[in-house]
Amino acid sequence: MSRKLLRNVGVPLLSLLVLGGLWQAIVVGFHIAPYIAPRPMQAIDAVTSNWSTLWPLALGTIRETVYGFLVGAALGVFFGVIMAKVPVLQRSVYPVLVLSQAVPIIALAPPLVLILGFGVTPKIVIVAWIVFFPVTVNVVDGLSHVDQDLVNLARVYGAPRWRTFLQIEVPATTTPLFSGLKIGATYAVTGAIIGEGASGSYGSSLALYQVHANSNLDAAAVYGTTMLMTAIGITWFLLVVATEVAVTPWQRRSVARQPLRRRGVASAGEGTSIGSTPLKGES
Amino acid sequence: MAATLLALRDVTKRFGEATALAPTNLEIAEGSFVAIVGPSGCGKSTLFNVIAGLLRPDAGEVRLEGELVTGATGHVGYMLQKDLLVPWRTVEDNITMAARLTRRVTNADRLEARRVATEYGLGEFLRHYPSALSGGMRQRVALMRTLVTHQPLLLLDEPFGALDAQTRLEMQQWLLRVWRDTGRTVLFITHDVDESLFLADRVLVMSPRPGRVVADFANPLSRPRTMETLTDPIFIELKSQVMRLLHGGQR
Structure with missing residues (x-):
């Protein structure tokens, strides 16, 4: 167990440390001026020493990222399902969705701010705009590759379509769904920062904090803010991965855990006695 | 004689120009074990899908326990x-x-x-x-x-086709035990003649273009069937008859 933990957590941490070491070596080795690039510890220090200012701003970015992601994921699943189920919609809606992704998101942000104001709404819209697409693409692919023999088997049993959808098609799509969600999760924070940047000098946000630090030639704060934004993105990605691990136990385990609740049956006594008692009665 | 569980009357299925299943009449007795052998493309699976209700035949009717179930699912x-x-x-x-x-x-x-x-x-x-x-x-x-x-009728479409020979033989014996225990009626598709004769009371031979039943053998081999069954003279004789039907055109 501890070996597994070491491999899953230790190795990624080690590669982060190597990356930091490389950064340090380049800055020191090439005598890079501190107003161009700080050392890693200076950047980290610029975050921790200004934590009381940065944390509320980060909280704002987290909120935009999470809300936007959830809206985008819901939209992505919705579009994915209707397009997979209605061929006419796939032919008519899919091109529009592809078009939506061809619009440079940086160019989309200013008009959205004009329409929706300087609040949290345009940021959520931008994040959702970015997140929904990989989710939709993967859900459409997943649903259209469900084993038709399995769907036919459900039909032979006389299953209504909605039950087949919930019991067969939805679980069969978990892996592609989470592929889409993971791609969306890595992009989500980017969308939030673009939205913040498009709000001009109005309000306060991580993006504006960085712009100010940049105009003050405070490289440590600029790099530190970038690291903080990245940390938000990574944390959200890891939360999505953790959710996937939690809802897909069959991908790692060969035996299911004992269920927390099992209506009625558990109270009748668990284990082999259940299987063998009626057997004796019948033979 | 046991009652008829499944009855097909003039069941026909075409896919475009090709006749997947020529008009087919078939009666399966309750509690029997019937095997269907034939090369691929002979309409075995089409026949199954019609009985299961996954395909609606172009003509004819399917009755289960006397009830009309043509094109309906939830019965097998x-x-x-x-x-x-x-x-x-x-x-x-x-x-x-x-x-x-x-x-x-x-x-x-x-x-x-x-x-x-x-x-x-x-x-x-x-x-x-x-x-x-x-x-x-x-x-x-x-x-x-x-x-x-x-369901009283079990449609098994080459269920052991992907298993190795050893496991396959174990599974065949196990299936016979399950069949004996539960008294279900089994319709079993295979392209393995040995398997059909080892398992079934009755063997239907199908041939392609158009898919149709060309022979209907009663299998008198006694039960329980064991390894010795596979070398029984009756088994050998039936096998050669079925093989002649399946590969006759190629000799």
């Missing part, structure tokens, strides 16, 4: 060469899958799944996911899942 047990176990459910939950797909799963369903699995040697694997099972075990779970639907 059905199992393919692919086990079609869902990886996200445990063995127990795979066995109760038909119930889950048509109504709420009850305690009685779960108890029955456990009873069947225990009786046929998979009681210790109830909480395992299918990925932890061997091919033979997976096929056994698939058959248990078919059994607990309580």
Whole structure:
């Protein structure tokens, strides 16, 4: 167990440390001026020493990222399902969705701010705009590759379509769904920062904090803010991965855990006695 | 003579220009074990899909226990060469899958799944996911899942086709035991002549273009069938007759 933990957590941490070491070596080795690039510890220090200012701003970015992601994921699943189920919609809606992704998101942000104001709404819209697409693409692919023999088997049993959808098609799509969600999760924070940047000098946000630090030639704060934004993105990605691990136990385990609740049956006594008692009665 | 469970009358199916199934008449007695052998493309699976209700025939009717079921599903047990176990459910939950797909799963369903699995040697694997099972075990779970639907007619489409010879023989003997225990009627597709003669009371031979039943053999070999059955003179004689029908055109 501890070996597994070491491999899953230790190795990624080690590669982060190597990356930091490389950064340090380049800055020191090439005598890079501190107003161009700080050392890693200076950047980290610029975050921790200004934590009381940065944390509320980060909280704002987290909120935009999470809300936007959830809206985008819901939209992505919705579009994915209707397009997979209605061929006419796939032919008519899919091109529009592809078009939506061809619009440079940086160019989309200013008009959205004009329409929706300087609040949290345009940021959520931008994040959702970015997140929904990989989710939709993967859900459409997943649903259209469900084993038709399995769907036919459900039909032979006389299953209504909605039950087949919930019991067969939805679980069969978990892996592609989470592929889409993971791609969306890595992009989500980017969308939030673009939205913040498009709000001009109005309000306060991580993006504006960085712009100010940049105009003050405070490289440590600029790099530190970038690291903080990245940390938000990574944390959200890891939360999505953790959710996937939690809802897909069959991908790692060969035996299911004992269920927390099992209506009625558990109270009748668990284990082999259940299987063998009626057997004796019948033979 | 047992009552007729399944009756096909002039069942015909075309796909475009090709006649997948020429007008077919067939009666299957209750409790019998009938095998259908034929090369690929002879319409075996089309016949099955019509009986199961997955395909609506272009003409003719399908009756189960006298009731008209042409083009309707929910009347038969059905199992393919692919086990079609869902990886996200445990063995127990795979066995109760038909119930889950048509109504709420009850305690009685779960108890029955456990009873069947225990009786046929998979009681210790109830909480395992299918990925932890061997091919033979997976096929056994698939058959248990078919059994607990309580349909009188089981359609088995080459269920052991993907297994190695050793496992296959074990599964055949196990299937005969299940058949004897439960008294179901079995319609069994295979392209293995040995398998059809080892298992069935009656062997139908089909041939392609157009798909049709060309011969109907009664199999008088006594039960229980064992390894010796495979070398019985009657077995050899029947086998050569069926083989001549299947490969006659090529000699």
